[in-house]
Amino acid sequence: MKITDVKCAILGNNPVVRIVTDAGVSGYGEVESYKSYLKPQVLHYKQYILGEDPTDVERVMLKIRHRGSFKPWGSAVSAIEMALWDIAGKAAGLPVYKLLGGKVRDRVRVYNGAVRFPMDGHAPADYADTMAKMKAAPEGFTIIKQGIGFHGPMPRTVPDFFYGDPGGGGHGDYNRGLLTERGLAHVVACVAAMKEVLGDAIGLALDCGPGRTVPDASRLARALEPLHVLWLEDLITGDYTPYVNADVYREVTRSSSTPIHTGEQMYLRQNFKELIERHAVNIIGPDPCDVGGIAELKWVAEYADLHGILMAPHGTGDG
Ligand SMILES: [Mg+2]
Numbered sequence: 378m379k380i381t382d383v384k385c386a387i388l389g390n391n392p393v394v395r396i397v398t399d400a401g402v403s404g405y406g407e408v409e410s411y412k413s414y415l416k417p418q419v420l421h422y423k424q425y426i427l428g429e430d431p432t433d434v435e436r437v438m439l440k441i442r443h444r445g446s447f448k449p450w451g452s453a454v455s456a457i458e459m460a461l462w463d464i465a466g467k468a469a470g471l472p473v474y475k476l477l478g479g480k481v482r483d484r485v486r487v488y489n490g491a492v493r494f495p496m497d498g499h500a501p502a503d504y505a506d507t508m509a510k511m512k513a514a515p516e517g518f519t520i521i522k523q524g525i526g527f528h529g530p531m532p533r534t535v536p537d538f539f540y541g542d543p544g545g546g547g548h549g550d551y552n553r554g555l556l557t558e559r560g561l562a563h564v565v566a567c568v569a570a571m572k573e574v575l576g577d578a579i580g581l582a583l584d585c586g587p588g589r590t591v592p593d594a595s596r597l598a599r600a601l602e603p604l605h606v607l608w609l610e611d612l613i614t615g616d617y618t619p620y621v622n623a624d625v626y627r628e629v630t631r632s633s634s635t636p637i638h639t640g641e642q643m644y645l646r647q648n649f650k651e652l653i654e655r656h657a658v659n660i661i662g663p664d665p666c667d668v669g670g671i672a673e674l675k676w677v678a679e680y681a682d683l684h685g686i687l688m689a690p691h692g693t694g695d696g
Contacts, residue, residue, distance in 0.1 A: 378398050378399065378400045378402070378430055378431060378432060378464075378468060379398060379399045379428055379429065379430060379431075380396055380397070380398055380426050380427055380428060380429050380430075380431050380437075381397050381398060381399050381427070382396075382397040382423070382427075383395070383396055383397070383419070383420065383422065383423035383426065383427075383457070384396075384397065385416045385419040385420055387413050387416060389410060390410035390411070390413045391407050391408060391409065391410045391413070392407070392408040392412065392413060392415050392416050392419060392453075392456065393405060393406075393407050393408075394406040394407070394408070394419055394453075394456040394457055394459075394460045395460065396426075396431055396457065396460040396461065396463075396464060398431055398464060400468070402464055402467050402468060403464070404431060404459075404460035404461055404462070404463035404464035404465075404467070405459075405460055405463055406455070406456035406457060406458070406459035406460035406463065407456060407459075407666075408452045408453065408455075408456045408666065409452065409666060411449075412449050412452050415449065415452055415453045418450070418453040419453045419456065419457065421444075421453075422441045422444065422453065422454070422457060425440045425441050425444075426440055426441060426457070431460075431461045431464040431465065432461075432464060432465045432468050432469075434458065434461045434462055434465055434672065435672070437461055438454075438457075438458055438461070438669075438670070441454055441457065442454060442645070442669060445644055445645075445669065446619065446644055447617075447618075447619040447620070447642050447643060447644045447648075447667075448616070448617055448641070448642035448643075448644070448664070448667045449617070449667070450644070451644035451645075451667045451668060451669055452666055452667055454669055454670070455665065455666045455667060455668065455669055455670045455673070456666065457670075458669060458670025458671065458672065458673065459665070459666075459670055459671055462476070462670070462671055462672070473671065477671065477672065477675055478675075486519060486520065487518075487520070487692075488518065488520035488521065488522050488580075488582060488689065489511060489514070489516065489518040489520065489521045489522065490522045490691075490692060491692070492511065492514055492516060492518070493507075494507050494510045494511070498534065499529070499530060499531050499534045499535060499567070500567075501566045501567045501569070501570035502570065504523070504525075504567045504568075504570050504571050505570040505571060505573060505574050507523075508521065508523070508570075508571045508574040508575055508581075509574050512574060512575060512579060518579065519578075519579055519580065520579065520580040520581075520582060520607060521575065521579060521580070521581055521582070522581075522582040522583070522584055522610070523571065523581065523582070523583060523584065524583075524584040524585075525564055525567055525568065525583050525584070525585060526556075526560075526564050526585050526586065526589070526597075527552055527553070527585065527586045527587065527588040527589065528584040528585055528586055528610075528611065528616075531563075531564070532552060535560065535563055537557050537559055537560070538556065538557065538559075538560040538563070539554045539555060539556045539557060539560050540554045540555045540556075540557065541553065541554025541555075542554075552588050553586075553587070553588030553589070553590070554588070554590070555590055555592070555593060556589075556593045561593065561596060561597065561600070564597060565597070565600045565601065568581070568583065568601055568604060568606065569604060572604050572605075572606075577605075580606075580607040581604075581606050581607060582606065582607040582608050582610065582638075582689075583606055583608070583609050583610065584610045584611060585597070585609050585610055585611060585612045586610075586611045586612045586613065586614075586615055586616075587611050587612070587613060587614045587615040587616055587618050589612040589613060591613075591625060591628055591629060594609075594612040594613060594629040594632075595628075595629055595632035595633065597609065597612075598612075598629060598632060598633035598635040598637065599632065599633045599635070601635050602633055602634055602635055606635060606636075607636065608635075608636040608637065608638035608659070608660050608689070609635055609636070609637055609638065610638040610639065610641075610662065611638070611639050611641070612626075612629055612637065612639075613625050613626055613629065613639070614626075614639065614642075615639050615640075615641060615642055616641065616642055617642055618642055619642070621639070621643060621648060621651070621652055623651040623652045623655055623657040624651075624655070624657070626639060626652065626657040626658050627655055627656070627657040627658075630656070630657060630658055630659060636659040636660055636687075637658045637659050637660070638658055638659065638660040638661070638662055638689065639652070639658050639661065639662065640652070640658075640661040640662045640663045640691070641662050641663065641664050641667065641691035642664075642667065643663060643667070643668060644667065644668060644669060645668065645669050645673065646668075646669075646673060646676040646677050646680065649661060649663070649677050649680065649681070650680075653677075653680055653681050653684050653686055654684065656684065656685075656686065658686065659686065659687060660686065660687040660688065660689055661677065661681055661686060661687075661688050661689075662688070662689050662690060662691045663677050663678075663688070663690060663691065664690065664691035664692070665690060667691070674690060
């Protein structure tokens with residue numbers, strides 16, 4: 378079997394990749410809706426993989442993997458990887474998980490990172506209110522992830538929140554600065570209000586940054602210890618930050634028993650090496666659609682497991 382064409386259509390806002398073969402089989406992969414601008418990048422890779430056997434997934438990936446990078450620039454590579462697996466599965470007459478070693482469990486617990494309700498403000502009562510709505514949602518989520526602090530409008534809407542310029546950059550902008558005492562207390566009060574609603578039946582994870590300083594990150598992690606949150610995500614770097622800062626994360630992780638999490642923007646297994654080997658976080662969150670694809674995610678997952686580090690994969694849609 379040979380690759381004869383690579384196409385990309387924008388459906389809604391999502392770039393959808395189609396790899397065409399001479400065997401009448403096509404493979405499909407999708408990039409999240411925030412990244413319609415990646416279509417030219419997808420098509421750029423066509424020249425490197427035409428004529429290759431798409432069922433030799435790793436061999437094809439070696440031709441383009443080095444031409445991607447951290448989020449958002451790993452998405453096109455990841456979508457092509459998934460389209461290749463789609464062809465490999467169809468050619469074998471098997472679901473792709475069978476080609477990757479088979480399944481381990483029949484059900485997977487997921488968290489709510491996308492079902493959202495408009496909030497009236499960013500006071501503790503507003504966070505309690507939105508948690509009550511999510512708790513009542515028909516999906517029956519057992520984990521909810523909520524943005525707080527720098528991950529959301531709090532720096533702009535809470536007066537005197539931090540020592541810095543609230544600005545108005547796009548999602549994941551590297552806004553940062555020391556929190557005021559009032560700012561930190563506000564965050565803790567909001568988390569306490571959410572936990573009050575959720576109780577111990579629904580887990581609460583918090584997307585926190587990026588942009589915290591080490592003292593603020595440690596103070597927050599220690600202050601939240603009694604509330605048993607599932608994890609604090611992206612305190613230092615994350616989202617669209619094109620680097621990791623594993624040594625800084627390690628310092629934060631060592632400072633409390635609250636689980637620390639990062640990794641959604643990261644590309645390739647090699648960039649997880651230091652984070653995992655140094656036990657710099659407790660949980661990693663690679664996104665299969667940013668890290669380089671399904672098999673890339675499995676590499677990272679197995680290496681993390683060898684080191685006693687948990688994984689909560691990020692989902693599409695910037696969840
Ligand atoms: Mg996140």
